[in-house]
Amino acid sequence: MRYMATYDLMETVRNTNQWLGATARAFGSYPATGLFPTPAFKVMAAWGEVMERSFSRMIAKPDWNISSVVGEDGRDHVVTTHALVERPFGDLIKFEVQGRGPMRRRVLLVAPMSGHYATLLRSTVISLLPDCDVYLTDWHNARDIPVSEGKFDIEDYTLYLAEFMEHLGADLHVIAVCQPAPLTLAATAYLAEKNPDAQPQTLTLIGGPIDPDAAATDVTDFGARITMGQLEEVAIQRVGFNYIGAGRLVYPGLLQLSSFMSMNADRHGEAFFNQILRVAKGEASDHDHHNRFYDEYLAVMDMPAEFYLSTVERVFKNLEIARNDFTVAGHKVDIGKITTVAVKVVEGEKDDISAPGQCLAALRLCTGLPESKKAAHLEPGAGHYGIFAGKSWRNNIRPLVLDFIDTNGIEAAAPSPKPQLKTV
Template sequence: MQYMMSYDLMETYRNTNQWLGASALAMASYPVFSMVPNPALNWMAAWGEVTERTFQRMVVKPDWGIRTFTCKDGKDHLVDIETVVERPFGDLVHFNVAGRETRPRKVLLVAPMSGHYATLLRSTVKSLLVDCEVYVTDWHNARDIPVSAGKFDIEDYTLYLVDFMREMGPDTHVIAVCQPAPLTLAATAYLAEQDPDAQPRTLTLIGGPVDPDAAATDVTDFGRRVTMGQLERFMIQRVGFKYPGVGRKVYPGLLQLSSFMSMNAERHANAFSDQISRVMRGLASDHDAHNRFYDEYLAVMDMTAEFYLSTVERVFKNREIARNVFVVDGHQVDIGKITNVAVITVEGAKDDISAPGQCIAALDLCTGLADDKKASHVEPGAGHYGIFAGRSWRDNIRPLVLDFIDANSGGPTRRPGKAANRNAAA
């Protein structure tokens, strides 16, 4: 599978379907056909519209769509997305609300590199902008990075986080969502040993596989069933001629998307069938619920082969983070060296990707951290997405995380009467 031909074949299939959708829509929309109304032509136009949009979105990076923010003064302030640190494989960006007084809470939101862009956290960013200065790790699509930029594996990812934390300074509160939770924990421990003054004040780990064996899911079972040789043979391809990263070995976004959708194939099929029906009846719109969800869900990015393979081998199979034997740049990280950073874990009771138990394992690894600097929360009834972007996040988890930040900020921002480091379980 490690040929540019395979990559270009997938892109050709995607491009062809986009063209078929556009052609069907154009053909069925000829004015002359309106003289004799035909339901088949209406269906053809609706199918074409949905199909063209679906396959087009697969290669488009979504926009953040956060242009203005209404502050307490009642005015709309422009939001400038500024690049603070620019690197080949990812940038550190700041959502600067123009004309607003700087918020006392400075938050680094670590986005996952697991197939989707950092824009997947759009609603999370919006909710935090109210009370915080928000910074986000904006990872790049591997197909757009020339081979000359070198490799990028989980050690490089961890060192990027170290550099971002150093750039932001010690008054930072880090929130890691899903996949980066174990690597963010390792980056914090690395700083605890190498540069203690650059450590963040708090670390919030949301639904991450710190110890994948703590609770089995389909993701962990897959990691156990397949060998590294099988993964490298069937999942890795070389970027084709169309993109700047031509020749780079990647786990293609289109291949990832097919895996995502196959897990709930019937539900996705019904969703698209229903959308075609809504378009036929004139009930669909550019920003309806279907398009808002799938515009983001279908926008996938390639991961470097070394990042994907090292994640599976070192985090899931060998459990290097869980066993506290993770090595970064020749240095074995000791998570027990974290002594000043308050740590809270958040899990969803119905999370089928990173099940309860996988993330809270981080607290057991922090052997040098006092109990009053540890906290955990399991959100009843919440799935994976809900704990960082859904109603559970907005109503319950976000206030809890902000209280935890305030209780451990060392500043005057703590709201009185709120519990600080509480442990809750469902």
């Protein structure tokens, strides 16, 4: 599988399906078909529209589409994004709210590098912007990174996170969503030894595989069954000649997407069937629930092969984070060295990606942290997506996280100023 031909073959299949969708849409919408009293042509055009849109989204990075936020003054403030730190495999970006002063809460959202773009956290960003200055890790698509930039594995990822935290300073609150949770915990422990003053005030870990063996899922079962040799053979390909990263070994986004879809094939199949019927009836819209969700879900990016393989081997198979045996740049990281950063764990009761118990293991590893600085929340009835972007996040989890930040922030820890006596 480690050939450009297989990568280009998948791209060819995707392109062909996009073309078939466009053709069916055009043919089914041809004016002359109105002469025939049958809904078949409308269904054909609807199928083509859904097909074309779906396959075209797979190679496009979604926009943030966050134009403004309402400030405390009741006015809309324009939101822009710009990079504070630029690196080959990912940038540290800030959501700049024009005309608004610095906020009391400064939050770094650590986005997953697990097949989707950082825009997967769009709704999370929107929910935090009114109350926080928001920063985010914007990971790059590996197919767009020249081979000359070298490798990028989980140790490099951890060092990126440590650098981003150091750049933002100590008055920071970090929220890691899903895949980066164990590496964000490791980066915090790394700073605890290397640069204690750069540690964040709080660390919130949401649905991450700190200890994959704590609760079995399809993801952990797959990691346990397959050998590293088999995984490298079936999952790794070289980027084709159409991209800047030609020749780079990657885990292709299209291959990842097929794995995502297969986990809930029945649900996805029903969703697309119903959408075709809605389009045929004229009940669909460009920004309806289906399109909003799948425009993001279908937009996938390639991961560097060394990052994917080292994640499976070291986090899932060898359990280096769970056993507190993780090494970064030759330095053994000790999670027990975290003694001042308040840590909160959030899990979803029905999470089928990182099941309850996997993320909770982080609190067990923080042996140097007093119990007063540990917190955990299990959201009833919530799945994986809901705990950081859905209704459960908006209504229940977000208020708890903000309260945790306020309780453990610098302002909460600082003594109250003594009253000043006036001289008469």
